[in-house]
Amino acid sequence: MDKWLRNTNVVRIVALVISILLWVVVHMEETNISGSSPLRQREETINNVAITTKYDETHYHISSMSPANVQIILSGKESAVKKVTASNTYQIELDLTQVGKGDHQLALKPVGFPTDVEVQIVPRTVHVIIEELQMKEVPVVINVKGTPSAGLKAGQPIVKPNKVYITAQTSKLEQIENVRGEVSVDKAQSAVTKQVKLQAFDKDGKEVAVNMNPSVVDVEVPITSPFQTIPLQLKISGEPPKGFAISMVTQNPDKVTVYGTQDVVDRLEFYQGPQLNIQDIKETKEYSLDIPLRNKVTQLDPAKVSVKVEIVPSITRALENVPITIIGANENYVTKVTTPESAQLNITVEGAPAIIEQMKVQDVQAILDVSNLPPGKHELKVALNLPTYVKLGLPQEVKATVEISEKAAANTAVKAANP
Numbered sequence: 001m002d003k004w005l006r007n008t009n010v011v012r013i014v015a016l017v018i019s020i021l022l023w024v025v026v027h028m029e030e031t032n033i034s035g036s037s038p039l040r041q042r043e044e045t046i047n048n049v050a051i052t053t054k055y056d057e058t059h060y061h062i063s064s065m066s067p068a069n070v071q072i073i074l075s076g077k078e079s080a081v082k083k084v085t086a087s088n089t090y091q092i093e094l095d096l097t098q099v100g101k102g103d104h105q106l107a108l109k110p111v112g113f114p115t116d117v118e119v120q121i122v123p124r125t126v127h128v129i130i131e132e133l134q135m136k137e138v139p140v141v142i143n144v145k146g147t148p149s150a151g152l153k154a155g156q157p158i159v160k161p162n163k164v165y166i167t168a169q170t171s172k173l174e175q176i177e178n179v180r181g182e183v184s185v186d187k188a189q190s191a192v193t194k195q196v197k198l199q200a201f202d203k204d205g206k207e208v209a210v211n212m213n214p215s216v217v218d219v220e221v222p223i224t225s226p227f228q229t230i231p232l233q234l235k236i237s238g239e240p241p242k243g244f245a246i247s248m249v250t251q252n253p254d255k256v257t258v259y260g261t262q263d264v265v266d267r268l269e270f271y272q273g274p275q276l277n278i279q280d281i282k283e284t285k286e287y288s289l290d291i292p293l294r295n296k297v298t299q300l301d302p303a304k305v306s307v308k309v310e311i312v313p314s315i316t317r318a319l320e321n322v323p324i325t326i327i328g329a330n331e332n333y334v335t336k337v338t339t340p341e342s343a344q345l346n347i348t349v350e351g352a353p354a355i356i357e358q359m360k361v362q363d364v365q366a367i368l369d370v371s372n373l374p375p376g377k378h379e380l381k382v383a384l385n386l387p388t389y390v391k392l393g394l395p396q397e398v399k400a401t402v403e404i405s406e407k408a409a410a411n412t413a414v415k416a417a418n419p
Contacts, residue, residue: 041077044074049092051092055097055130059133060096061169067123070126071121071122072122074118081117084117092110092111093109101132102129104127135166136168138164138200140162141178144183145186152188152224153224155221162217166212167211172208175208176201179199180199191221195216197215230258232256232270237279240278244314245312246278247311247389249307252305256302258300259297260296264295264297276307276309284311285309291303314350317348322361323343324368325368328370333375334406336402336403339400347384348393348394349391349393350392356390369383370402373402378402378403379399379401380402381397
């Protein structure tokens with residue numbers, strides 16, 4: 001023994017063992033003083049634990065779940081229970097993957113808890129209402145706000161895409177009145193282009209939260225001068241040579257959009273286009289003509305017009321008993337046609353066969369203007385209003401004689417003739 005004690009290594013080992021034993025004794029005393037032990041059973045209550053739902057969110061929606069939070073009671077070894085309360089990895093799960101739409105009373109399941117911890121959920125079941133999601137295509141409405149720079153106006157917004165798909169439960173889809181966004185054009189001098197976030201609204205103008213695809217669209221609002229689309233009027237001058245006539249004139253377009261200040265645009269009922277001279281043309285021809293700017297109009301769309309003039313050999317036809325109409329007669333005088341006595345004309349007309357063959361006497365107006373003429377006999381030129389592309393068959397000046405007399409003198413002459 002003495003020999004061992006004199007051995008330095010042995011002494012060191014003994015000292016180390018004694019030190020370890022002293023540390024164990026001290027540690028056990030501290031543990032006993034605190035009154036706890038890793039092997040001791042413990043129960044812990046946790047309130048307001050949120051329920052985690054598991055379901056197909058692309059086809060279903062949970063419209064109601066009661067309760068939304070539960071209480072859990074944990075039982076087990078103290079160390080294990082402490083681990084649970086110190087971590088955030090556990091969940092109380094409601095598995096809806098095997099149920100469809102409708103009302104359900106379903107059990108909750110603890111997930112992520114240690115196997116040596118007993119979990120009690122209060123309440124154990126929840127009442128849940130599941131609705132099936134539906135898809136609906138809805139047009140996009142863009143509200144244009146503000147006023148562009150002076151003399152300009154905002155055009156119709158161009159939306160891409162102009163329709164979106166809304167996915168929601170049926171009850172919510174039925175509330176939706178429209179989907180809209182807003183673009184400001186205040187003081188704009190050129191087209192306004194931007195991406196616009198959309199919102200769904202009900203009939204009362206309240207926003208409805210739904211899943212929208214896409215939820216952002218591209219919008220362009222044209223900024224232009226005031227404009228309107230009106231008929232385009234062509235002026236045809238000249239005539240085909242003798243023996244030929246215009247059968248038809250067609251133009252494309254027949255309307256034009258004019259741009260200018262608001263007062264200029266508002267007073268236009270039609271736009272006078274280019275003049276086309278067909279003097280001595282003997283065959284059908286097509287023309288492409290520039291439309292001139294007139295009357296402070298700043299822009300035209302389109303700026304050209306295509307014109308086709310169909311020329312055919314002409315025919316003549318006699319029209320008899322065309323009545324003469326007197327205009328401008330003074331109500332204090334009696335005015336009548338004396339030559340011709342019938343107050344009717346016989347004329348010859350010339351034009352394209354398709355037009356001449358369909359003409360009637362009623363298509364011709366023979367007018368005598370007696371405005372401001374004194375009593376007496378007057379030989380006057382008869383103004384003939386003929387259908388478009390029809391002319392007199394012979395170079396002739398049609399005249400008629402009218403007699404204007406006072407009504408009193410006319411009545412005396414009638415009495416003398418009938419005593």
